[in-house]
Amino acid sequence: MDATQLLKGVLDLAVLAVLRDEDGYGYDILRRLRAAGLEEVGDASVYGTLRRLFNNGLLNSYVVPSDEGPHRKYYALNEAGRAELQSSGKVWQGFASIMEDLLRERGKA
Amino acid sequence: MNLTAQDEIAVYVEGVREALAGLPAATRDELLEDLPEHLAEVLAEGGGSLHERLGPPAAYAAELSASAGFTATTPPAGERSRVAATAARHRARIDRALRSFDEQAGPILGYARASEFLALLRPAWWVLRGYLAAMSVAFLLHDHGTPLGLLPRAGGDDLAAILLLGLGILGSIWLGRRGRPVAPWPRRLQRLGTGFLVLFAVIGFFEVDSAAQRDYQYYDSVGYTDERPGPLSDVRDVFVYDGDGKLLVGVQLYDQDGQPIRVGEPGCYDAQGNPVPITNPGYPYCPSQAPFQSGEPALSTAPSTGPSGASADPSPATPSSTPTR
Numbered sequence: 001m002d003a004t005q006l007l008k009g010v011l012d013l014a015v016l017a018v019l020r021d022e023d024g025y026g027y028d029i030l031r032r033l034r035a036a037g038l039e040e041v042g043d044a045s046v047y048g049t050l051r052r053l054f055n056n057g058l059l060n061s062y063v064v065p066s067d068e069g070p071h072r073k074y075y076a077l078n079e080a081g082r083a084e085l086q087s088s089g090k091v092w093q094g095f096a097s098i099m100e101d102l103l104r105e106r107g108k109a
Numbered sequence: 110m111n112l113t114a115q116d117e118i119a120v121y122v123e124g125v126r127e128a129l130a131g132l133p134a135a136t137r138d139e140l141l142e143d144l145p146e147h148l149a150e151v152l153a154e155g156g157g158s159l160h161e162r163l164g165p166p167a168a169y170a171a172e173l174s175a176s177a178g179f180t181a182t183t184p185p186a187g188e189r190s191r192v193a194a195t196a197a198r199h200r201a202r203i204d205r206a207l208r209s210f211d212e213q214a215g216p217i218l219g220y221a222r223a224s225e226f227l228a229l230l231r232p233a234w235w236v237l238r239g240y241l242a243a244m245s246v247a248f249l250l251h252d253h254g255t256p257l258g259l260l261p262r263a264g265g266d267d268l269a270a271i272l273l274l275g276l277g278i279l280g281s282i283w284l285g286r287r288g289r290p291v292a293p294w295p296r297r298l299q300r301l302g303t304g305f306l307v308l309f310a311v312i313g314f315f316e317v318d319s320a321a322q323r324d325y326q327y328y329d330s331v332g333y334t335d336e337r338p339g340p341l342s343d344v345r346d347v348f349v350y351d352g353d354g355k356l357l358v359g360v361q362l363y364d365q366d367g368q369p370i371r372v373g374e375p376g377c378y379d380a381q382g383n384p385v386p387i388t389n390p391g392y393p394y395c396p397s398q399a400p401f402q403s404g405e406p407a408l409s410t411a412p413s414t415g416p417s418g419a420s421a422d423p424s425p426a427t428p429s430s431t432p433t434r
Contacts, residue, residue, distance in 0.1 A: 047147055
């Protein structure tokens with residue numbers, strides 16, 4: 001089974017989750033996702049997801065000038081983003097526990 | 110981040126943009142707005158070129174548009190995309206040519222690439238840009254009666270000019286140190302401004318150059334004074350008197366080469382400022398306004414009030430008065 005297929009469904013949630021505690025810019029968010037274990041996540045997917053979440057009004061953004069290198073656009077969760085994170089998180093947890101049960105039963109059988 | 114990294118990013122972004130040709134232009138621009146900065150971060154990480162790390166631009170574009178919630182990724186095979194593809198091919202060829210020139214010209218300047226040398230000149234460009242900006246502001250503000258010179262004398266005041274110059278240069282350096290603007294509009298604005306200043310500089314350079322040449326020619330032939338200030342610029346008419354103090358009319362003046370010497374304006378005005386028709390060719394244009402009246406030019410035989418006549422007059426009178434007394 002290909003993890004990238006699974007990832008497509010939950011990347012929004014993953015991005016919202018890594019922004020819960022700390023704001024971040026695109027490449028920084030990608031690094032956090034990879035550090036958390038989502039090694040397969042693609043750069044373009046994260047960039048595109050950020051743009052979409054921002055356009056859907058779940059994220060705020062601000063630019064931070066940088067001495068070495070380009071200016072960075074930071075993204076932060078806003079109220080709508082937090083609400084989305086909470087509700088989607090519940091859906092995922094329910095789904096995950098069902099899958100876990102299913103797999104456990106299969107294992108017993 | 111050096112120039113070559115910027116080139117690589119620009120080429121890659123362009124590739125992604127082409128692959129997203131199916132999207133409406135506004136959507137695409139919005140989607141790619143931050144991509145250069147983002148790719149700069151990827152590149153700063155090291156570990157190979159963008160192509161090696163992210164795959165071909167088309168694949169990146171497909172993943173990007175899918176995750177951003179757009180589906181129209183296949184470019185339409187219309188006239189527009191053919192034109193775009195041709196333009197992209199030309200751009201790529203120009204890019205290649207520039208890069209190879211960059212590498213070949215580098216060693217002549219003592220660097221691996223010519224762009225490395227040019228990057229060192231950036232602060233010098235900032236100073237020049239500040240000067241040009243101050244000059245263009247002064248040019249737009251000053252009244253065109255007084256010449257501007259080489260300082261931005263907006264109000265004709267030297268101190269204000271130096272202040273404006275300092276302000277322009279400091280502002281330009283500040284702008285340069287801030288780096289390239291992020292948002293597309295300020296970036297476009299900056300490009301437009303740079304284009305304007307370069308155009309202004311080129312025009313200004315040729316103006317100053319031809320003015321310098323004109324000045325030189327002026328000293329070469331004094332007397333040819335339509336509008337240029339010079340020793341004869343105040344002269345409106347020429348009056349020539351002969352040895353007897355008689356005003357000559359219809360005089361023609363020539364220099365050593367037989368070139369006619371033209372001084373003043375061919376024209377004549379009376380005391381009320383009405384034009385008087387010129388009757389004689391040559392100087393003076395206005396015989397009636399001669400500064401020394403030596404009698405009518407036509408009656409040349411009787412210099413009654415001339416200096417010779419005045420000295421001759423009392424001498425016969427004195428001896429004749431003595432005997433009669």
